[in-house]
Amino acid sequence: MLSSRLNQLCVATILCIFLCHGSLHAELCAEADKQALLKLKEGFVHGMELLSSWNGHDCCKWKGVSCNNLTGHVTSLDLNFSNITLVEDLNYLLDDMPEMEFFNRSTELGRKIDSSICELQHLTFLDLTHNSLQGEIPKCIGSLGQLTHLKLAWNGLSSVPYTMSNLSNLEYLDLGKNYFVARDLDWLSHLSSLKYLDLSKNNFGALIDWPSSISKIPFLSELYLNDCGLHQVNPKSISRINSSTFLQILSLSGNHFDSSIMSWVLNVSKVLTVLDLSHNELDNGIIKSFNTLCHLKKLYLGFNKLSDQLSGYLPEFCSAKDLEVLNLDHNPFSNGTLPDFSLFSSLERLSLQNTSIVGPLLFGHSPRLKALDLSLNNLNGSFPVFEVTKFATLHFLDLSHNKLSGRLPYTIGKLSNLWFLSISSNELNGDISEEHLLNLSSLKILDVSKNSLSFNLSPDWVPPFQLVALYASFSILGPQFPLWLKHQRKLQVLQISNTYITDSFPEWLGDISSRFVYSFCETSSLPVTYLDLSSNALTGPLPNCWQKFQNLEVLNLANNSLSGSVPESFGNLRSILSMHLNNNNFSGDIPSLALCKGSLRFIDFGDNNLEGTLQTWLEFEHLIVLRLRGLIPDNIGHLKNLESIDLSQNHLQGMIPVGKQFDTFDNSSYVGNIGLCGMPLVNQCLDVIPPRIRRVHKKEDQLLSFEFYLGLGLGFFVGFWSVCGTSIIKPSWRRAYFRWFINVTDWIYVTVVVFTIKMKRRF
Secondary structure, X not given: OHHHHHHHHHHHHHHHHHHHHHHHHOOOOOHHHHHHHHHHHHOOOOOOOOOXXXXXXXXXXXXXXXXXXXXXXXXXXXXXXOOOOOOOOOOOHHHHOOOOOOOOHHHOOOOEOOHHHHHOOOOOEEEOOOOOOEEOOOHHHHHOOOOOEEEOOOOEEOOOOHHHHHOOXXXXXXXXXXXXXXXXXXXXXXXXXXXXXXXOOOEOOOOOOHHHHHHOOOOOOEEEOOXXXXXXXXXXXXXXXXXXXXXXXXXXXXXXXXXXXXXXXXXXXXXXOEEEOOXXXXXXXXXXXXXXXXXXXXXXXXXXXXXXXXXXXXXXXXXXXXOOXXXXXXXXXXXXXXXXXXXXXXXXXXXXXXXXXXXXXXXXXXXXXXXXXXXXXXXXXXXXXXXXXXXXXXXXXXXXXXXXXXXXXHHHHHOOOOOEEEOOOOEEEEXXXXXXXXXXXXXXXXXXXXXXXXXXXXXXXXXXXXXXXXXXXXXXXXXXXXXXXXXXXXXXXEXXXXXXXXXXXXXXXXXXXXXXXXXXXXXXXXXXOEEEOOOOXXXXXXXXXXXXXXXXXXXXXOOOEEEEOOOHHHHHOOOOOEEEOOOOEEEEEOOOOHHHOOOOOEEEOOOOEEEOOOOOOXXXXXXXXXXXXXEOOHHHHXXXXXXXXXXXXXXXXEEOOOOHHHHHOOHXXXXXXXXXXXXXXXXXXXXXXXXXXXXXXXXXXXOOOHHHHHHHHHHHHHHHHHHHHHHHHOHXXXXXXXXXXXXXXXXXXXXXXXXXHHHHHHO
């Protein structure tokens, strides 16, 4: 009996293992859904490498596809291939700069949304964000009745079909940043389950009664209507709106509202926690409104017309103790000192950029403050002493563009959570020592430019931080190239122009993102996007390994004493936009920059000893290519983006071409070239017959060319023989022609006689 049960148990175990093994290898994907996905793939023109997984038998294993484990039907399609690629270690920027997004545009799908998407009838989640999709949203989208999340932002969709109103289960809808023109929003009133709605950056300028459509969405909790071209609210529509108990986040920035919009805001919700009315035309009339918005945690009123004294606004906030974010940037407040924010005990981010604040910087105890921006004001006096106990949580500090003076206090170095520090464009002086930077282990962005500060750091000092960006122009870093920079392995922006460096170009500069100090040419690819070492006294040749800087967009080595040839590897800088090597001692030929054709817009090789010729692929917005030898090619005038040119003080020779953009360049573009002749220079070409376009005087008929006379003759010949020839060949046609001619002359005669008689009677 026992053995029988053991046998049954073994059989059951083996059967279970067999079934489980089979289920692991079974194809889950429903065949109809797979075919729909393949049709959808055919409609895209880009992003194929990201859809490379869409070729197996089981579509549930394809990238971006999720299925129901029981039925095998596709329930989720996440093709948000924007891959918002944040610069490494800059994720923290999103909290303070929500609009900062870095996209990998090469992954966008392109074209349009194919109607095959509607064959996926079990979809609950669809995300096609940032794919450069064009055209209309398919009308059949309304048949996806199970859809709860629909994200189509950052595309170029032209309209929204009314069938969207059938999506009664939809909870999340993002159509922002498509820039389509909307004539009505009535379809929104049928989305009874909607909680999140983003229609920002579309054109709703023609809408008048838009509030009534919004107010019919019963459970809406988040609404974004930024930059929609909206105007004032019709007072009649306000009376029909009932206050919502759900709407908590409202963003209306970038429209044309004045202070009367507050009547609608107060009517639409009493429980708002986030309100964004920045970039409008609000004035002092809004101040009393904040007596009733007692649940606010984040308030954005920047870029408006608030003009009273800032201190007069603060007592009106009934949510002062709960407010976490307050942004009043760029308002013309009456000149006044920095008010007391001690009542705002929960404040985490305060931004008062360009608000006409004057006087010394005195700031009370703010135990939770993380970000403080007081830039672009008139703060004066000595730099404040930041007590660690009062600002222990501070991670963002911007005091740039003020009139702060004196020395930098050592206490700044005790703010261990600080990752952003900008004190540029003040009147600070003295040293920046190791003690100032000793505990700034979180520092990512440092801007001390345009002061009179001097870096006094030992050559073997190893910083406790890893900078992403350093701005130190017009400081004193020299005379030696700062060795501590070689430890900055994540540096992407380096701007140290006018810093009194007289050293040679450092070989280890190429190692600023590697873990060990190798020579410039032995490092792997580098993430640097902006490199400015201009206006120093750097000497020696440049290394020939610039192909490693594939992200470099701006290179400025101007006004140094660099010598040797221009590296051939400059031609591999595929992302380069602007290149400045002027005022150095480079010699030899200018290398081919053919691989930079698609990106390069501004180039300045002036005041060197370079030789070369202009090439046909250049498409610069501003072109300054100096020290060239040879002839100016005629096709340089065909450059469609060429706005300015400076070929002065070179070794150019021959005749200046005419026509196209060359007719717009003046004498200053060519002076200093002994071998050049022709307009607009005084030196005319004597021994060469210039292939000029004949200049036609205003009184001459510019159509009287050879082509004009040829066309006139051919037209006369064809017209004459089409009439006279047929009259000679066919007598019946000849009689018809003359009969028609006689009738026309009779009609003209009668008309003239009748008109003459009428005129005589009138006068």
